[in-house]
Amino acid sequence: MTASPAETETDWLRLDNQICFSLHAASRAFNGVYRVVLKDLGLTYPQYLVMLVLWERGDLPVKKLGEQLRLDSGTLSPLVKRLEAAGLVRRERSVQDERSVRVLLTEEGAALRGRALEVPRRIIRSTGFDRAEIADLRARLDRLTNALDAAAATEAEDPRD
Template structure:
């Protein structure tokens, strides 16, 4: 089955915080058969989280196309970005940069190593730690990635300032959500 292009435009964008009290909604003007349409809240097209996830998946899709040449997935690309920037990194630090734990990184790094882009070696100083180092081939790949950011930026259709602003909001959002999840636990 083909992945559908888009759910279409969203009528009333909110998170779902309309003044509806938590109760069964009244009679429906529109006509959905058994359950009334969620009158106030609980409407899919009101959820920012869904828009956020959709945008993230759309990014992923574009990267998938653009990274095909390089033989990388998007998460693998992020790992290589971190290594290009910082050189050798222990798995721990890599996880901090990428917000990933060893459960995700271990198999991913194993694949990058199999592809010859990365080398893993237990640290001599601390035998628990594993240092991840880009190979020559991994470093060489960087040159082929240099054009990507601009192509992506163009694809967004956003201006640089708008992108910066969006990024700042998202980072703020992430911090707030993390805090809430921690408190809720």
């Protein structure tokens, strides 16, 4: 026996059928694990993301840092200020363009990278996934993100009323 169209559409509105909720729940669960793992480093998860970009790319303008993290300046600026207060980064105005502020690692911030090397290992263990499963999941999530970005851009250009 097949479901009627009305039953199928009602099923679409079930919380446990929403991919967005599954991603939200997984994100919250990750944040819980990261909260514990990062406590030793004195970082929050968003601060850890800022540090990851700086460890990988070196000093960057705030704008570029925000692009990498998909954060607006209103969200990023307080994060950078807290990292600066902790002595891990410093901000420096560009001499070429005073509107541009670069974020640079301090010696202490650069040294923290060595202590952070254990974080990914602990997170991988926490997932219960092997490296191949994690690589596959990342690839699928990247594909999903790209598709959603494209859909959002299309919707912005041609919204259906």
